[in-house]
Amino acid sequence: MKIEEVNNSKKEVSFFFFERVNLMKIEYNLIKTEKNTKARLGTIKTNYGTVETPMFMPVGTKATVKGLSPEEVKETGSAIILANTYHLWLRPGEDIVEKAGGLHKFMNYDGPILTDSGGFQVFSLAKNKKKDITEEGVHFKSHIDGKALFLTPEKSIEIQNKLDSDIAMSFDECPPASASYEYLKNSVERTIRWAKRGKETHRNPNQSLFGIVQGGAYEDLRKYSAIETVKLDFDGYSIGGVANDGESKEDMYKAIDYSIPYLPENKVRYLMGVGEPIDIIEGVIRGVDIFDCVLPTRIARHGQAFTRNGKINLNNAKYKEDFTPIEESCDCYACKHYTKAYIRHLLNTGEMLGGRLLSIHNIRFLIRLTEELREAIKEDRILEYKEEFLEKYH
Ligand SMILES: [Zn+2]
Numbered sequence: 001m002k003i004e005e006v007n008n009s010k011k012e013v014s015f016f017f018f019e020r021v022n023l024m025k026i027e028y029n030l031i032k033t034e035k036n037t038k039a040r041l042g043t044i045k046t047n048y049g050t051v052e053t054p055m056f057m058p059v060g061t062k063a064t065v066k067g068l069s070p071e072e073v074k075e076t077g078s079a080i081i082l083a084n085t086y087h088l089w090l091r092p093g094e095d096i097v098e099k100a101g102g103l104h105k106f107m108n109y110d111g112p113i114l115t116d117s118g119g120f121q122v123f124s125l126a127k128n129k130k131k132d133i134t135e136e137g138v139h140f141k142s143h144i145d146g147k148a149l150f151l152t153p154e155k156s157i158e159i160q161n162k163l164d165s166d167i168a169m170s171f172d173e174c175p176p177a178s179a180s181y182e183y184l185k186n187s188v189e190r191t192i193r194w195a196k197r198g199k200e201t202h203r204n205p206n207q208s209l210f211g212i213v214q215g216g217a218y219e220d221l222r223k224y225s226a227i228e229t230v231k232l233d234f235d236g237y238s239i240g241g242v243a244n245d246g247e248s249k250e251d252m253y254k255a256i257d258y259s260i261p262y263l264p265e266n267k268v269r270y271l272m273g274v275g276e277p278i279d280i281i282e283g284v285i286r287g288v289d290i291f292d293c294v295l296p297t298r299i300a301r302h303g304q305a306f307t308r309n310g311k312i313n314l315n316n317a318k319y320k321e322d323f324t325p326i327e328e329s330c331d332c333y334a335c336k337h338y339t340k341a342y343i344r345h346l347l348n349t350g351e352m353l354g355g356r357l358l359s360i361h362n363i364r365f366l367i368r369l370t371e372e373l374r375e376a377i378k379e380d381r382i383l384e385y386k387e388e389f390l391e392k393y394h
Contacts, residue, residue, distance in 0.1 A: 042289060054289055054377075057079075062084070068356065081112075083115050084116055085156060088103075119151075137150055153195070153198040156169075157209075161203050165207060170234070174241060175214075175241065177251065188214050213240065213259045213263075239255060242256070242271065256286045260286055271283045284373050308327065330365070332364035
């Protein structure tokens with residue numbers, strides 16, 4: 001590298017100065033709806049700049065996207081990242097995060113952060129243990145040490161207020177796909193009462209609060225849940241209960257189709273826990289703006305990579321002498337600098353860089369997917385895009 005090139009590349013390094021550009025709740029701006037579908041192109045103005053939708057949000061469960069620094073996460077083109085209230089409540093505790101100056105300063109992330117309500121973890125991590133759902137809240141045992149815990153809609157919001165994320169979620173019940181109609185009906189009604197209580201507790205003027213639509217794959221329950229939740233006037237709306245426990249793709253698509261018509265045009269729509277490429281495409285086509293999922297980092301730790309031809313497993317012996325990148329067409333750090341043979345070697349020897357490189361690639365894969373979906377919406381060719389994608393992706 002020539003001296004001038006070194007100097008130029010130095011200038012491009014962005015050092016991490018923590019800066020909040022706005023003090024506000026988010027503002028969604030609908031730019032256009034695709035001609036043939038409900039797909040929407042938009043922007044979200046946040047405390048940390050304006051971001052484009054449709055968008056995929058990587059998950060930083062315990063205030064870290066596993067194995068990656070904030071700079072590495074940002075280099076993938078990610079904007080909003082998600083952190084889990086339940087995990088941060090247990091460790092280190094919301095008071096420590098508050099003392100640190102909030103989640104952004106604590107984890108050194110100068111981009112927008114969304115926190116979930118803890119509801120999903122309460123119902124999934126404690127799923128085989130006894131939990132007691134009452135009108136007041138949920139009694140359950142910590143997945144770490146078995147300690148008795150009690151989470152209420154008010155407590156969830158108080159924790160999120162202290163974490164100081166940019167977007168907080170209402171505390172909802174996440175029933176399994178196997179729940180009966182009668183159970184879901186009661187659950188939807190309770191979740192609406194919980195949403196109201198959470199909203200009344202919410203005290204952070206710079207934090208947006210989303211309501212969550214539940215109701216399984218039942219049209220009348222989704223409609224009721226959406227209408228009643230929208231009446232409470234949230235800053236955005238989530239569609240929940242599509243990635244809890246064994247929901248089919250058909251049920252997921254029904255849940256979206258039955259919820260979307262009752263959500264306001266001028267608010268963000270968030271499909272929770274969805275990160276399979278095809279589900280992101282189907283969600284966007286149905287009018288969803290943002291998605292989150294642990295999938296790209298979780299499968300990376302098991303040696304798997306997303307590619308245009310489907311998922312591949314780098315542990316496979318056939319990559320032993322494959323000196324090509326994970327994907328020739330990918331512009332991520334891992335694909336620009338490393339080969340499949342090297343990543344396979346790292347996985348084979350238990351070196352942590354292997355999972356890190358795959359995480360970078362997998363997150364970038366989903367971010368690129370959303371970038372392409374935005375282009376397809378601009379050009380009114382999202383159905384063609386889907387066809388082209390599906391032809392190759394198996
Ligand atoms: Zn890549």
